Amino acid sequence: MSDMVKHPETYFSGFIPERDGLLRKLEAEAEKEQIPIIGPVVGELLFVLARATGATSILELGTATGYSAVYLGRACAPAGGRMVTLENDPDMAARAERNLQEAGLSETVSVRTADALATLPKLEGPFDFVFLDIEKKDYQPALSALSRIVRPGGLLIADNTGFRDTNAFNRAIFDNPAWRSVQILSFLPMHSASHDGLCFAVHVPEE
Ligand SMILES: C[S@@+](CC[C@H](N)C(=O)[O-])C[C@H]1O[C@@H](n2cnc3c(N)ncnc32)[C@H](O)[C@@H]1O
Numbered sequence: 275m276s277d278m279v280k281h282p283e284t285y286f287s288g289f290i291p292e293r294d295g296l297l298r299k300l301e302a303e304a305e306k307e308q309i310p311i312i313g314p315v316v317g318e319l320l321f322v323l324a325r326a327t328g329a330t331s332i333l334e335l336g337t338a339t340g341y342s343a344v345y346l347g348r349a350c351a352p353a354g355g356r357m358v359t360l361e362n363d364p365d366m367a368a369r370a371e372r373n374l375q376e377a378g379l380s381e382t383v384s385v386r387t388a389d390a391l392a393t394l395p396k397l398e399g400p401f402d403f404v405f406l407d408i409e410k411k412d413y414q415p416a417l418s419a420l421s422r423i424v425r426p427g428g429l430l431i432a433d434n435t436g437f438r439d440t441n442a443f444n445r446a447i448f449d450n451p452a453w454r455s456v457q458i459l460s461f462l463p464m465h466s467a468s469h470d471g472l473c474f475a476v477h478v479p480e481e
Contacts, residue, residue: 350382
């Protein structure tokens with residue numbers, strides 16, 4: 275049996291995925307302005323999962339400057355996928371639109387200036403893939419609408435599930451037989467926060 279590496283955080287910090295100039299610019303802005311973005315490890319994770327699942331209909335709740343939307347848009351664009359991302363702060367939404375244009379993703383990603391909780395009941399699905407990253411107390415109220423618009427077999431990923439305000443969501447999805455879910459406590463360099471939970475759930479309404 276092999277031993278674990280001695281300093282896992284230092285060790286795994288050596289595997290932060292490469293980013294292009296746009297993503298690095300957004301990271302620098304986020305650090306300067308204290309904007310809580312997912313960072314390159316979770317960004318790459320979203321890319322891997324969206325691409326591997328063949329998601330072509332993606333919904334994001336919580337855009338900020340569009341950093342995570344760039345990863346998801348790039349994952350689905352080659353297959354002709356489409357993504358909608360909701361952001362309730364008009365200045366952030368405008369910045370995200372500019373950044374997505376710079377990424378060449380204006381045709382793929384539609385940024386809507388809207389409150390997620392007010393908009394979700396009006397959204398038409400089905401979505402293959404949802405990334406949940408809004409105000410943490412809003413996660414649980416979003417869940418029933420998400421159960422309506424995520425297709426059977428669709429994937430829901432919730433960020434920041436180590437924050438206390440996501441507890442109601444964590445309990446609700448854990449107890450809901452229409453979702454199979456798992457919580458992963460992770461070390462996430464450059465993620466806000468660097469030790470945090472992520473919830474991965476697949477919609478299984480008929481089982
Ligand atoms: C954590 S940041 C999103 C970061 C982004 N996903 C990224 O990693 O690049 C959360 C964003 O969601 C927005 N937000 C919070 N609650 C919201 C809600 N109920 N509806 C829409 N946007 C919301 C905030 O204004 C903020 O810009």
